[in-house]
Amino acid sequence: MKIAQIAPLWETVPPPSYGGIELVVSRLTDELVRRGHEVTLFASGDSQTLASLEAVYPRALRLDSEIQERPLYEVLVPSQAYQRAAEFDIIHSHVGVWALPLAEVVSTPTVHTLHGRFSRDSSEIFGYHSRQHYVSISDAQRQTDLNYVKTVYNGIDIANYSYYPTPQDPPYLAFLGRFSPEKGPQHAIAIAKKTGWRLKMAGKVDAVDVEFFEREIEPLIDNKQIEFLGEIDRADKADLLGNASATLFPITWDEPFGLVMIESMATGTPVIGIKMGSVPEVIAHGKSGFVCETYDEMAEIIPAALELDRKTCREHVKNNFTVTQMVDGYEAAYKKVLQSSIMQSLMKNNRFNPAQLFSLLR
Incomplete structure (x- = not known):
């Protein structure tokens, strides 16, 4: 054709x-x-x-x-x-x-x-x-x-995403995406604060979101518990996701798809997401991550996410999202x-x- x-x-x-x-x-x-x-x-x-x-x-x-x-x-x-x-x-x-x-x-x-x-x-x-x-x-x-x-x-081309059989020590949670209200970085930070987990965050800040970032995100970044990496390239994205214990996907809108979910699972890292938009179609609940009703539930389910088989996360992408x-x-x-x-x-x-x-x- x-x-x-x-x-x-x-x-x-x-x-x-x-x-x-x-x-x-x-x-x-x-x-x-x-x-x-x-x-x-x-x-x-x-x-x-x-x-x-x-x-x-x-x-x-x-x-x-x-x-x-x-x-x-x-x-x-x-x-x-x-x-x-x-x-x-x-x-x-x-x-x-x-x-x-x-x-x-x-x-x-x-x-x-x-x-x-x-x-x-x-x-x-x-x-x-x-x-x-x-x-x-x-x-x-x-x-x-x-x-x-x-x-x-x-x-995605899964060959471009190395498999990480074990997360990095000391452990951390990952957030990757635009720093905008609908992507939920404010909720990712709240989850980390509530649970005491370290959180590494990366993504771009569009001009329309600068005020939101400066008001609600930047004051909470201490580069100790809450670390901001800025906009990173594809290789660094894979490292960020693959070395994480779990990736947070705390969106506030009906996300049509969400590539970061399959990118994370391809590296072996489970995804904890909120039940909105495509999330229930992308995450295999209880196998490659968890689909939660509330942000509090996302925080509470972190220990269960750590028990998931990382090979199963990668296989889920191989079988559905290549x-x-x-x-x-x-x-x-x-x-x-x-x-x-x-x-x-x-x-x-x-x-x-x-x-x-x-x-x-x-």
């Missing part, structure tokens, strides 16, 4: 540190190329890929200090991709609402992966384009009535959408050509 992948411009593909969507796009795109597909990636010019790179802008928007209104540049990616729509069998968008109006006016079908949570306003916009083809990244994410093709869980499984899911979604699109076109024109159908779906 000839496939266009449309990535956000905010981070490079793959991202040097934080950037879940861009990491997923990178793994998906490269594996599609390995499987023999002809793939064009529309992304920032500093991206690295096995596909043909269409550099929409020279660098990731987050790294360009000269841009004052970064969100305006997000429209560049789908604009350039859809100008070339006729060159592709299918277009795969990872940029949310920006691609929807353009997808409606070209004959090449689009698969839209929903990477975020629905708000009242975004539900209205997606609902207006409800007949487009959507892939959810968890069943819990499906909170708006759309034309869902499939749920495809995000996947790049291979993710790409298998997307190939199935592409074929389903293409089959529907071709059949509609042929029926509309009173033509049916089995050879054409076979050539596109093989």
Whole structure:
């Protein structure tokens, strides 16, 4: 198949540190190329890929200090991709609402992966384009009535995550993610304070979250019990997670997926999460971690998490959340959408050509 992948411009593909969507796009795109597909990636010019790179802008928007209104540049990616729509069998968008109006006016079908949570306003916009083809990244994410093709869980290359059979001594808990209210770093700190555990925290602080960080997080960082590592690269992330006794995932919102959960379990470290969004779908309760009703329960269950088999945590990821499984899911979604699109076109024109159908779906 000839496939266009449309990535956000905010981070490079793959991202040097934080950037879940861009990491997923990178793994998906490269594996599609390995499987023999002809793939064009529309992304920032500093991206690295096995596909043909269409550099929409020279660098990731987050790294360009000269841009004052970064969100305006997000429209560049789908604009350039859809100008070339006729060159592709299918277009795969990872940029949310920006691609929807353009997808409606070209004959090449689009698969839209929903990477975020629905708000009242975004539900209205997606609902207006409800007949487009959507892939959810968890069943819990499906909170708006759309034309869902499939749920495809995000996947990682487990070979990039070393297995840590035993946690570091002295022991600590880990928190990895954006320092924003919805990710729950304030709850991670409260759990550590309540239990007396050391807590190592890493992640980025976006401009919109600086006030929250300075008010609620920074005063509690003593670099003794509560240690802040800042934004770290992928190798350091694996060390942080793998050496931990458990990883805390105390979110306050309906997280659509949460890559950090599978990254932690891949290293062998169990995850203790709150029962919101995709958490019950990602954690095997009582095997690779625990799904808790409250933050107090998260604190109380730490001793039980220490008794879990770390090999089982890694096996859970191998069996459910690898790049291979993710790409298998997307190939199935592409074929389903293409089959529907071709059949509609042929029926509309009173033509049916089995050879054409076979050539596109093989």
